Amino acid sequence: MRTTRFATAGALSIAAVFALASCSGSGAAAGPDGGPLVVPTTKAEGESLTVWVMEGDYQDATLEAINDAFTEQTGAEVDLQIQQWDGITTKISTALSTSTPPDVIDIGNTQVSGYAANGGLLDLTAYEDDLMQGATWLTGLEEPARIDGLLYAVPGFAGTRAVIYNTAMWAEAGVTEIPTTYEELTAALDAVAAQHTEADFSPFYFPGQYWQSSMQFVWDAGGEIAVDSDGTWTGGFSTPEAQQGLEEFVEFQNTYSTGASATLDNITPDQNQLFADGKTSALLNTGGGIAGIKKANPAITDDMLGTFPFPGRSGEQQPAMLGGSVWGIAAKSQHSDLALQWAKIAGSPKMQEEYVFGVDGWIPNSVEAVEAAQESGLTEQQAGFFAAALVSKATPAAADWPTIEGDKSIAEFFGSIASGAKSPADAAKAFDAHLEDVLNG
Amino acid sequence: MTVMADPVVREEHAAAVGDSPRRRPPRRGRRQWAPLWLLTPAGLVMGVVTVVPIVLLVLISVTDYDQRSLFTGAFAFVGFEQYAAIFTDSDFWWSLVRTIVFTVAMVVGSVAVGMGVAQLMTRLGTVMRYVVTVVLICAWAMPNVASSLVWNWLFQPGYGVVNWLLTQLRVFGDMTDVAWSQHPLLSATSIWALIVWQAVPFIALTLYAAQVQVPQEYYEAARLDGASEWTVYRSITLVFLRPTLLLITILSIIWDYNVFNQIWLISQGGPDATTTTLGIFTYKTAFVGFDLGGGAAISVVTTLILLVLTAVYIRNLVRSGEDL
Numbered sequence: 001m002r003t004t005r006f007a008t009a010g011a012l013s014i015a016a017v018f019a020l021a022s023c024s025g026s027g028a029a030a031g032p033d034g035g036p037l038v039v040p041t042t043k044a045e046g047e048s049l050t051v052w053v054m055e056g057d058y059q060d061a062t063l064e065a066i067n068d069a070f071t072e073q074t075g076a077e078v079d080l081q082i083q084q085w086d087g088i089t090t091k092i093s094t095a096l097s098t099s100t101p102p103d104v105i106d107i108g109n110t111q112v113s114g115y116a117a118n119g120g121l122l123d124l125t126a127y128e129d130d131l132m133q134g135a136t137w138l139t140g141l142e143e144p145a146r147i148d149g150l151l152y153a154v155p156g157f158a159g160t161r162a163v164i165y166n167t168a169m170w171a172e173a174g175v176t177e178i179p180t181t182y183e184e185l186t187a188a189l190d191a192v193a194a195q196h197t198e199a200d201f202s203p204f205y206f207p208g209q210y211w212q213s214s215m216q217f218v219w220d221a222g223g224e225i226a227v228d229s230d231g232t233w234t235g236g237f238s239t240p241e242a243q244q245g246l247e248e249f250v251e252f253q254n255t256y257s258t259g260a261s262a263t264l265d266n267i268t269p270d271q272n273q274l275f276a277d278g279k280t281s282a283l284l285n286t287g288g289g290i291a292g293i294k295k296a297n298p299a300i301t302d303d304m305l306g307t308f309p310f311p312g313r314s315g316e317q318q319p320a321m322l323g324g325s326v327w328g329i330a331a332k333s334q335h336s337d338l339a340l341q342w343a344k345i346a347g348s349p350k351m352q353e354e355y356v357f358g359v360d361g362w363i364p365n366s367v368e369a370v371e372a373a374q375e376s377g378l379t380e381q382q383a384g385f386f387a388a389a390l391v392s393k394a395t396p397a398a399a400d401w402p403t404i405e406g407d408k409s410i411a412e413f414f415g416s417i418a419s420g421a422k423s424p425a426d427a428a429k430a431f432d433a434h435l436e437d438v439l440n441g
Numbered sequence: 442m443t444v445m446a447d448p449v450v451r452e453e454h455a456a457a458v459g460d461s462p463r464r465r466p467p468r469r470g471r472r473q474w475a476p477l478w479l480l481t482p483a484g485l486v487m488g489v490v491t492v493v494p495i496v497l498l499v500l501i502s503v504t505d506y507d508q509r510s511l512f513t514g515a516f517a518f519v520g521f522e523q524y525a526a527i528f529t530d531s532d533f534w535w536s537l538v539r540t541i542v543f544t545v546a547m548v549v550g551s552v553a554v555g556m557g558v559a560q561l562m563t564r565l566g567t568v569m570r571y572v573v574t575v576v577l578i579c580a581w582a583m584p585n586v587a588s589s590l591v592w593n594w595l596f597q598p599g600y601g602v603v604n605w606l607l608t609q610l611r612v613f614g615d616m617t618d619v620a621w622s623q624h625p626l627l628s629a630t631s632i633w634a635l636i637v638w639q640a641v642p643f644i645a646l647t648l649y650a651a652q653v654q655v656p657q658e659y660y661e662a663a664r665l666d667g668a669s670e671w672t673v674y675r676s677i678t679l680v681f682l683r684p685t686l687l688l689i690t691i692l693s694i695i696w697d698y699n700v701f702n703q704i705w706l707i708s709q710g711g712p713d714a715t716t717t718t719l720g721i722f723t724y725k726t727a728f729v730g731f732d733l734g735g736g737a738a739i740s741v742v743t744t745l746i747l748l749v750l751t752a753v754y755i756r757n758l759v760r761s762g763e764d765l
Contacts, residue, residue: 090728097511120512199617200599259618260599268593269600331512406729412623412711419623421712430713438730 096120101330116152135366153326155365205280208418220312221245233439235432307384322392502737523738555644581642589706625715
């Protein structure tokens with residue numbers, strides 16, 4: 001019937017008009033002009049601030065301390081939500097695009113440049129001086145949060161990777177000195193392997209897909225992930241240095257870790273759990289791993305755990321990935337003044353020294369805090385991580401880097417080499433092509 | 442011929458004039474609004490949930506919408522550039538090939554196993570039949586996200602039950618450390634097994650319901666004539682099952698073409714893009730790489746391909762006189 005056809009066409013066009021109207025948004029919120037600003041101290045009784053925290057980043061005690069200080073200062077409550085790492089880039093991007101995003105987000109420093117460059121985070125440049133509170137932030141944390149000189153996030157903490165080993169198991173095998181060279185490390189692991197011959201025991205558990213750790217071998221040999229020359233990125237895994245590093249990684253992984261682990265990542269199964277259950281005597285993990293192991297098995301005490309930086313074949317310790325987290329505020333946040341106050345508290349020297357370093361064992365976000373921590377005396381466990389932080393590297397500072405982490409291509413790359421499914425040369429060629437495709441937009 | 446037409450015309454005329462007390466025909470020029478009012482709530486919901494997203498999808502596919510557009514709302518119309526980019530991208534064509542191969546394998550597998558299980562159920566005693574039905578329904582009712590996660594653990598290298606079982610068979614050697622999701626053929630096989638396992642219950646129960654409708658006299662007659670069981674199945678059961686089978690095949694093709702959860706949760710489209718079907722490819726483009734314009738274009742093309750396939754199939758059905 002003619003009427004029905006017209007009615008349908010009319011309904012569709014009305015729907016399209018509504019859709020288009022909602023589609024075209026306004027431009028970015030107007031930023032503060034003029035000189036530096038102080039973080040507002042508004043009170044907001046009864047309001048609620050939404051904070052997203054990544055799993056494993058902060059202990060409950062630390063988050064409670066920040067929340068209590070915040071509630072005391074503003075009267076507002078905090079709705080804390082713990083997020084999983086799998087698929088987080090998609091989840092954060094989706095959340096930042098809504099009109100009621102989470103106000104404060106705990107973002108990995110390898111992922112923040114993507115959101116900042118695309119306008120998802122609030123520009124904090126005007127509040128910079130007040131947020132710093134007199135401290136000098138670590139470059140590895142501040143750099144990724146700056147786009148064109150503008151600041152988009154407050155550094156939270158830094159972490160590097162060091163070897164965590166079971167002192168009891170190693171003492172049983174006759175190893176009492178901390179290895180300082182690669183040969184000493186392999187000798188120690190061989191001694192442990194001789195004592196434990198179960199099929200599912202790894203002297204050194206090294207999941208093949210845990211690329212943040214595997215990269216240390218490539219960096220130790222002189223390779224890079226990708227090199228930027230005049231705005232064009234070139235993948236670095238096909239260079240002779242990187243190939244050598246990859247082959248050394250495969251050799252180590254295949255010798256000291258179970259065959260099953262070649263294609264697994266560090267989360268399924270949880271490598272801290274495996275260590276706590278006695279299925280391995282050593283693993284390469286961040287400072288949070290200590291807390292994670294003790295949580296998985298409360299019977300493990302501090303004197304059973306030791307740490308040291310992974311010694312490289314080059315004779316120096318392997319460069320460790322300087323990971324870390326920063327606190328970003330959503331550009332469309334409905335409570336930006338409350339969010340600024342929360343972020344200021346989380347990044348404050350007091351919180352950093354007492355909780356981020358004191359409770360979590362992370363490396364605090366500023367040079368002054370690191371020095372204070374070293375003066376106050378590092379525990380044996382923390383010493384290894386702080387030593388590892390002295391030689392550290394970061395992932396490429398490209399706006400599209402989060403896509404490489406999100407599509408798991410880098411994890412699969414290392415996993416396929418470790419399992420022998422592909423030769424390092426073939427896998428590197430394919431992965432470099434993918435890297436260049438994504439990083440160059 | 443006029444003689445034949447008369448009774449028909451007279452009947453229609455009689456109905457129109459209102460001889461029968463049951464029907465009151467609408468007066469000329471007065472529409473009946475009641476049905477339309479009753480349909481409005483459902484129509485609105487359908488419009489919002491189905492029509493608007495499709496319109497938006499087509500609109501986005503002609504723009505360069507990306508992550509920046511998500512945050513700031515700024516985008517530009519680029520005409521059919523996205524479509525041109527897709528058709529020149531070899532990744533898209535390979536995804537299409539993989540989708541077709543995967544869909545055919547899954548449909549053939551699930552329909553064949555389903556037919557077998559339906560035939561089995563006709564031969565079982567009452568108690569066993571109930572047991573099999575309950576088991577089938579449990580498998581079918583399990584949410585596919587939960588079953589994908591369970592599947593991951595079943596096929597886990599080192600600790601997975603499947604690897605242990607296969608090692609016990611002593612036919613394939615030591616399978617304990619085999620990583621199913623990292624081997625191209627094995628990951629496709631485990632995903633195929635999961636999907637067939639969850640598709641079989643529906644197919645089996647539907648075919649069983651159709652099979653019990655077949656009059657028993659045909660079977661008795663055929664067996665009296667000395668036909669073998671295969672001939673009986675082919676000449677009688679399959680003939681009666683044809684309409685149901687065709688319907689199930691169309692449904693299976695549509696569902697298996699659109700499979701996403703199981704593939705994403707088991708292998709994320711890997712290893713090396715071996716299990717990247719069109720759905721996974723769209724997701725990776727749109728929601729991992731945040732090229733939403735490109736992803737939308739791929740979605741539109743995917744839907745059109747499926748529409749064409751289904752239209753051809755249905756047209757053939759209608760032409761051959763079958764009931765849908």
